[in-house]
Amino acid sequence: MTMVMLNQDESQSLREKKKIETRNKIFEVSGRLFKEKGFEKVTVDEITREVGIAKGTFFNYFPTKTALLVYFGKQKEELIYKLIKNETKRSIPTKDKIKNIMVLVAKSNEKDKELTKLFVFEYLRHYGYEERRSHSLNTILRELLEDGVKTGEVKNGIDVKRVAENLTAIYYYSLMEWLWSNSDYSFSEDISKKIDVLFDGIRS
Amino acid sequence: MTMVMLNQDESQSLREKKKIETRNKIFEVSGRLFKEKGFEKVTVDEITREVGIAKGTFFNYFPTKTALLVYFGKQKEELIYKLIKNETKRSIPTKDKIKNIMVLVAKSNEKDKELTKLFVFEYLRHYGYEERRSHSLNTILRELLEDGVKTGEVKNGIDVKRVAENLTAIYYYSLMEWLWSNSDYSFSEDISKKIDVLFDGIRS
DNA sequence: AGTCATATATGACCGTAGTCATATTTAATG
DNA sequence: CATTAAATATGACTACGGTCATATATGACT
Numbered sequence: 001m002t003m004v005m006l007n008q009d010e011s012q013s014l015r016e017k018k019k020i021e022t023r024n025k026i027f028e029v030s031g032r033l034f035k036e037k038g039f040e041k042v043t044v045d046e047i048t049r050e051v052g053i054a055k056g057t058f059f060n061y062f063p064t065k066t067a068l069l070v071y072f073g074k075q076k077e078e079l080i081y082k083l084i085k086n087e088t089k090r091s092i093p094t095k096d097k098i099k100n101i102m103v104l105v106a107k108s109n110e111k112d113k114e115l116t117k118l119f120v121f122e123y124l125r126h127y128g129y130e131e132r133r134s135h136s137l138n139t140i141l142r143e144l145l146e147d148g149v150k151t152g153e154v155k156n157g158i159d160v161k162r163v164a165e166n167l168t169a170i171y172y173y174s175l176m177e178w179l180w181s182n183s184d185y186s187f188s189e190d191i192s193k194k195i196d197v198l199f200d201g202i203r204s
Numbered sequence: 205m206t207m208v209m210l211n212q213d214e215s216q217s218l219r220e221k222k223k224i225e226t227r228n229k230i231f232e233v234s235g236r237l238f239k240e241k242g243f244e245k246v247t248v249d250e251i252t253r254e255v256g257i258a259k260g261t262f263f264n265y266f267p268t269k270t271a272l273l274v275y276f277g278k279q280k281e282e283l284i285y286k287l288i289k290n291e292t293k294r295s296i297p298t299k300d301k302i303k304n305i306m307v308l309v310a311k312s313n314e315k316d317k318e319l320t321k322l323f324v325f326e327y328l329r330h331y332g333y334e335e336r337r338s339h340s341l342n343t344i345l346r347e348l349l350e351d352g353v354k355t356g357e358v359k360n361g362i363d364v365k366r367v368a369e370n371l372t373a374i375y376y377y378s379l380m381e382w383l384w385s386n387s388d389y390s391f392s393e394d395i396s397k398k399i400d401v402l403f404d405g406i407r408s
Numbered sequence: 409a410g411t412c413a414t415a416t417a418t419g420a421c422c423g424t425a426g427t428c429a430t431a432t433t434t435a436a437t438g
Numbered sequence: 439c440a441t442t443a444a445a446t447a448t449g450a451c452t453a454c455g456g457t458c459a460t461a462t463a464t465g466a467c468t
Contacts, residue, residue, distance in 0.1 A: 015415070015464060043454060054418040059456065095407075102228025122331050128325075128384040145406075155408040162398050163406055165381065166374050173373030180332040194366050202349075202367055204300075204359040219434060219445070247424060256446040263426065 004139050023061050027075075030068055031115065039069070039118050058106045066122050072115065073123030080108050081135050088140070094148030098141060099195050102171055105137065106188040109175060117179045124172070138168040161200075227265050229255045231279075234272050235319065243273070243322050244272045270326050276319065277327030283310050287340050292344070298352030302345060303399050306375055309341065310392040313379060328376070342372040367402075374398050 012020075020087050028154050029050045032043040044065055048055050062068050133139070142164035148154035174194060178187040216224075235256045237246040248269055252259050266272050291305050313320050337343070346368035353359035358367075378398060382391040 013465075018464095019416085044456085045454075055455095056419065057417050057456080060416065063456090065455065076380060121332075122327060122364060124380075125280045125325050126211055128380060152408060154406050157399065158406050159401060162394070163401055166370075166398055166401060169377030170370050173369060176328075176332060177369065190366070193363065194370055195361060196355040197370060197404055198402065199407045201403055201407075202358050202362050203405075204356060217435075223446085224433095248426085249424075260427080260449065261426090261447050264446065267426090268426065 022053060022057070026053075026061055026068075027057065027071070027177070030071065035114055036064065051132055062121055069119035069122035070126045073126075074121045076108070077135075080105055084106070084140060088144070094153040095195070095199055096149065098144055098167065099192055101140065101144075101187040102137075102167070102191050102195065105171070106175070106191045110187055113179060116175075120175065136168075137171060138164055141167045166198060167195070170198065184201075223392075226255070226257060226261070230257075230262065230265055230272075231275070235276065238322055239244065240320055273323035273326040274330045276323045276330065277330075280312070280320075280338075284309055284360065287312070288344060298348055298357040299403055302348055303396055305344065305348075306371070306395050306399065307392040309375070310379070310395045315389050317383065320379075324379065324383065340372075342368055343364070343374060345371045370402060371399070373400065 025043060026047065029056055030042065030047050033050070044055060044058055048058050051058075062071065083104055087104060090097070092100075127133075136157065142160055143152055145158075145160045145163055149156060150159065171191065174187065174191055178185070178190065198199065223371070230251065234246065234251050236252060237254070248261060252262050255262075256335050266275065287308055288305055291308060292301065294301070298306075330401060331337075349358055349362075349364045349367055353362065353364065375395065378391065378395055382394065396398055
């Protein structure tokens with residue numbers, strides 16, 4: 001009976017290396033295949049054949065085929081939040097900050113429209129059933145708005161929670177409109193203008 | 205070779221009657237089973253067994269199992285637009301009209317939370333790939349806003365298309381937040397307050 | 409090196425969504 | 439009523455996602 005849990009520090013064991021490698025290869029291959037043929041047309045058999053693993057192995061890494069889509073979304077999200085972190089540190093007006101962040105996120109989606117189309121629904125659906133995260137767009141926006149209230153840039157007494165939700169809503173809805181529209185207008189420009197409207201209101 | 209296409213007028217043929225009956229029965233049975241056991245746990249075999257048809261017949265009526273969810277959404281939509289039509293006719297301020305309509309739609313969802321949860325994603329996904337409809341919430345809101353601009357209730361020169369999209373976005377996002385939240389606050393009240401914020405803006 | 413516990417890989421197998429060639433029902437026509 | 443064409447129903451069959459008992463690989467310990 002061995003109970004020692006040797007900490008591997010930064011040097012990974014062979015096992016861990018192989019695991020990460022396999023996981024990455026599944027990602028890589030499936031991403032390429034999905035873009036080529038669409039999600040439904042790609043079978044797990046096909047993915048595992050190309051990766052060079054048995055079918056069962058796939059399910060050691062991802063609980064379902066659609067889980068892949070969720071993980072695509074998560075990976076993208078992580079990239080985005082690294083970008084956002086830098087943006088929040090700058091000393092610029094609250095509105096600009098919010099705008100910059102949302103445009104940043106928008107632009108990162110503009111880069112891989114087809115793949116985003118595939119996973120955006122699964123990603124949203126999945127998060128319906130998951131814990132609310134501290135790193136969500138909604139949370140970040142809310143914190144920025146609270147700062148804005150403190151500095152007097154945003155009306156005092158405003159319902160910050162609801163405003164943040166409105167901004168988040170606008171982001172996701174605009175994303176979908178853009179993903180499925182035929183004309184290829186600029187998503188980030190659209191978002192930017194919509195934020196203007198939200199800040200200024202529409203009542204004459 | 206028969207070429208005559210006898211118009212059946214309002215009197216339906218036996219065929220048409222049976223078709224409608226079968227379709228309705230599939231709806232009825234599947235809706236009940238979905239609510240009882242959840243979408244995934246119900247098999248097409250089970251549905252057809254209860255309805256009293258062969259499995260193949262099911263696919264004469266609905267192309268896929270998930271298509272059922274889309275049709276649930278469509279049916280609900282139709283009900284809702286009948287309600288909306290009456291509301292748009294009343295002579296009340298534009299903002300109230302918009303609020304009333306969105307609260308109306310919200311309340312109709314409050315009635316069957318569990319089933320709405322099942323079909324809302326499929327419904328949205330489906331409409332991503334379908335023609336934009338003239339009867340969408342978005343279109344109706346846009347028309348109301350245009351009226352509002354004419355009567356001077358809404359700022360002149362405003363980007364009506366984008367404002368309508370913002371309102372629609374707020375509606376759907378709030379619906380999802382509400383569907384998957386544990387606390388059971390009032391969805392219609394939430395929507396109402398969010399519309400206030402959108403009209404008044406947040407800049408101090 | 410040899411032994412053992414555990415993590416990971418494997419592919420035969422199962423259940424279900426969806427297909428399709430064939431059978432049955434409907435209704436129009438003489 | 440008999441004939442015929444078209445609409446609809448049928449269920450055996452296929453293909454794919456996902457499971458699981460078994461096999462193999464790894465690394466800790468002596």
